[in-house]
Amino acid sequence: MIKKLAIDDLRPGMEVVQMSSSLWEHLPNLYTQPGPIKSEAHLKLMREQGYQHAFVEVEVPGEPLEKRLDAILADRMKDAPIKERVPFDKEIEVADRAYKSAMNHAHRLINDAKMGRKVDFEGTVETVDGIVNSAVRNPDTLLCLSKLAQYDDYTYGHCINVSAIAVVFGEFLGLSRDELTRLGVAGMMHDLGKTAVPERIINKRARLSSAEFEEIKRHPQYGYDILKRQGDVPEDVLEAVRDHHEKFNGKGYPANRHRSDTSALARIISLADVYDALTSDRSYKDAILPNKALAIMYGMRDQAFDPLEVQLFIKCLGIFPSGSLVKLSTGFYGVVYESNPNLPLMPKIKIILDQDLRPIPSELVDLAARQAVGDENLEILECADPTDYRINLKPYLTRTR
Ligand SMILES: [Fe+2]
Incomplete structure (x- = not known):
């Protein structure tokens, strides 16, 4: 996982990553020379030269999420532990700022992908960090904003909402900070592959022909391919992007993967994606009320969703989700x-x-x-x-x- 660390948190042996965006070159205190930090002397030199931060590859400690998942799911079905939360009134403005910043970033991300430019992965990590911070302090603020923030375009709002809702659910499940960031990044980028589908198909209001629908169904693989070419996006994020339309029963797309062949990140993105799509106004349909959307999703257990995972998603959002x-x-x-x-x-x-x-x-x-x-x-x-x-x-x- 790529993280921005302060100079005091850097250690010899850590790998400074290649930056994909020229934007960072304008940050004078950011060390951007790719490669390993060789020694304490190397760190001392960086400090003397005035560097304060660097983006490095950070190892995720502990067992992989897939191995811990069954225990997590069983544990979360019990009463949720009461967590200390920052009061809603205190957090809502901070969360609103994180949302607005994410909106600006989403425009840039999608436009870069449309233009065939490399997308700013490090910037996405930074943006998602703001969302993760709010989810940890008070997840209800993000759920409210996902329903109430005004967007000029569904495309941009949707990628932020999916990121935020997925992170809130991940936080409820007790995922680590790094896992939450990767989840949020995957949520933000999950539909980038749509930029490779002709706009006349994406924007078509009439019924799609079967050939057009087949093309739409390729967007998760297109997203994987676009991001894979970049070389700086972790494999689990790539797989979550590729598998966000796969289903529990193996009848999703693009590859009919069953639950056992998809990652937890992909399945969480899938839940957040469907929930946000159902509860959002689109040109061709009105929004469905959150509690009705959750009932519809419960009805999709065993087909689209793992029954335990969708129950926990409903438990996390509540029968009356924040913002209702x-x-x-x-x-x-x-x-x-x-x-x-x-x-x-x-x-x-x-x-x-x-x-x-x-x-x-x-x-x-x-x-x-x-x-x-x-x-x-x-x-x-x-x-x-x-x-x-x-x-x-x-x-x-x-x-x-
Ligand atoms: Fe999608």
Whole structure:
């Protein structure tokens, strides 16, 4: 895994990687001479010359994810451990900045691929680091943004959302920091192969001919080929890109690989990809509400998805995922603010509208805490569709009152 390390964290024997982007050459404190750091004297010289960082290949410690996965899945089916989280209000603005930076990066990534230029792998690692940081501090902020951030184009929004949702699920599973970064990078790049499919096919609104559909089905392999040629993308990221449309039952594409022949990273990307596609507005279909999308995905267990993995995905996102608009038993409406994996019907919500859909001063309510003190009168009746009411929910989440 390629990581940017501070000079004090560098050690002799580490390999400084070849940079693929001239952008980094303009960073005066970044050491970019590829090759091994030969000795403490070499490090001392780098320090004296004023270098503060370098991108190096870092070994991932411990057993590979595939070997640990069964134990992880079994463990996560138990009650989720209560993790210390940075409060939502504190993290949402940081997460929003990480999203905006990812949006700029996604434009660059896709445009470079379209133009046949080398894509900026190190920059993608840096961008995804911001997403991983937020997922560790408070994953609900990313889930909210994945549903509420406004995008000028689905293509760009989708690659960021898939990256963020995959990282949130990976964090829920307890993947290591390096694994989360590789997962996020694979999510960001998963559809790059679409840039090699003729635009008239990608943008076609009418039904695709079978030849056109066959061409679309090649995009995961195209993505693998484009990134493989670069020479700086790790193999597990390449395989996740190639296999993100493979299915549990071996009836996916491009190669009909069964679950046993796909990596955990690929399967996590696949879950995030389908969830985001279902819950996003497209030119040819309206978004499906998050809870309905999860029900549809549960119905795809044993076919598209490993049954245990899709159940855990639902457990991670909650029955009412963060960012959902819900109608309450009082008739008022609220936005789900923070999910509660152990009591999924009782997330924290922000009540924002009265029964006539008039905005009210927002009130933060923890349904689980209410129930714990015997107040069971307030509960969620159903999910509501914000587009039906022409409500933009994001401002309610990015301000504290
Ligand atoms: Fe795809």
